Amino acid sequence: xxxxxxxxxxxxxxxxxxxxxxxxxxxxxxxxxxxxxxxxxxxxxxxxxxxxxxxxxxxxxxxxxxxxxxxxxxxxxxxxxxxxxxxxxxxxxxxxxxxxxxxxxxxxxxxxxxxxxxxxxxxxxxxxxxxxxxxxxxxxxxxxxxxxxxxxxxxxxxxxxxxxxxxxxxxxxxxxxxxxxxxxxxxxxxxxxxxxxxxxxxxxxxxxxxxxxxxxxxxxxxxxxxxxxxxxxxxxxxxxxxxxxxxxxxxxxxxxxxxxxxxxxxxxxxxxxxxxxxxxxxxxxxxxxxxxxxxxxxxxxxxxxxxxxxxxxxxx
Numbered sequence: 001x002x003x004x005x006x007x008x009x010x011x012x013x014x015x016x017x018x019x020x021x022x023x024x025x026x027x028x029x030x031x032x033x034x035x036x037x038x039x040x041x042x043x044x045x046x047x048x049x050x051x052x053x054x055x056x057x058x059x060x061x062x063x064x065x066x067x068x069x070x071x072x073x074x075x076x077x078x079x080x081x082x083x084x085x086x087x088x089x090x091x092x093x094x095x096x097x098x099x100x101x102x103x104x105x106x107x108x109x110x111x112x113x114x115x116x117x118x119x120x121x122x123x124x125x126x127x128x129x130x131x132x133x134x135x136x137x138x139x140x141x142x143x144x145x146x147x148x149x150x151x152x153x154x155x156x157x158x159x160x161x162x163x164x165x166x167x168x169x170x171x172x173x174x175x176x177x178x179x180x181x182x183x184x185x186x187x188x189x190x191x192x193x194x195x196x197x198x199x200x201x202x203x204x205x206x207x208x209x210x211x212x213x214x215x216x217x218x219x220x221x222x223x224x225x226x227x228x229x230x231x232x233x234x235x236x237x238x239x240x241x242x243x244x245x246x247x248x249x250x251x252x253x254x255x256x257x258x259x260x261x262x263x264x265x266x267x268x269x270x271x272x273x274x275x276x277x278x279x280x281x282x283x284x285x286x287x288x289x290x291x292x293x294x295x296x297x298x299x300x301x302x303x304x305x306x307x308x309x310x311x312x313x314x315x316x
Contacts, residue, residue, distance in 0.1 A: 118293030
């Protein structure tokens with residue numbers, strides 16, 4: 001099988017990890033690492049035996065596929081350049097800053113028959129993977145994604161930085177449109193919203209309560225799904241899951257019993273990158289499409305709007 005020539009644009013925290021995962025895949029040749037900081041590009045190039053570039057456009061025409069891990073504000077322009085050049089793209093979340101930008105990228109990918117995957121790595125978390133096929137129809141969801149403060153990611157507010165992960169998971173499992181959004185948020189250590197809470201009501205009746213913070217002392221990444229016949233709790237940080245289901249005995253007695261689930265053992269980011277390569281090889285849709293990334297962005301932007309409305313109403 002012909003090797004897929006890949007590049008990575010944005011050699012920061014995530015970009016380096018993408019290079020590590022590509023290096024493990026037999027059918028992949030790493031062509032180049034691109035970063036606006038020459039030293040970062042050179043260091044990565046030396047480590048992975050590829051060329052260093054300081055402008056992503058130098059990779060155009062030299063790669064079949066690329067991971068884009070630049071700051072959110074550059075997602076649209078960098079991804080557009082590669083899609084227009086006929087390259088497949090794995091783009092870190094969120095897809096873009098605006099819905100118009102997302103629509104253009106999705107249209108470009110579909111027109112060119114290109115794989116356009118969004119990097120929602122929690123889809124590949126073993127705890128979440130264990131729930132696939134088990135989840136039926138959640139009626140209430142509660143999600144908490146709490147992190148200590150890091151300068152990395154503060155180019156956007158906490159909704160697009162952290163909460164969007166859980167929005168993607170919720171939309172994936174609920175499979176219904178959002179009917180109503182309530183949200184509040186505050187700024188603490190940056191000039192953007194650092195703590196946010198949103199309540200989403202779906203057209204099918206499901207309700208989700210979602211909290212995200214990047215100013216807590218400890219990390220928490222938990223999401224709980226309540227169904228009429230059961231309850232599922234996934235700890236994304238620990239990669240553990242608990243599933244409880246209602247059981248009716250012949251005598252009419254009802255109990256809630258834990259159901260053992262098969263939790264796969266794999267590295268989420270490696271699974272994500274491998275799925276991208278496989279989609280290119282097979283011509284199949286990626287696990288997280290550009291359209292799904294657009295849906296998550298739409299809900300995230302609604303939450304941001306509601307937060308701003310609430311702050312204006314309170315004089316904040």
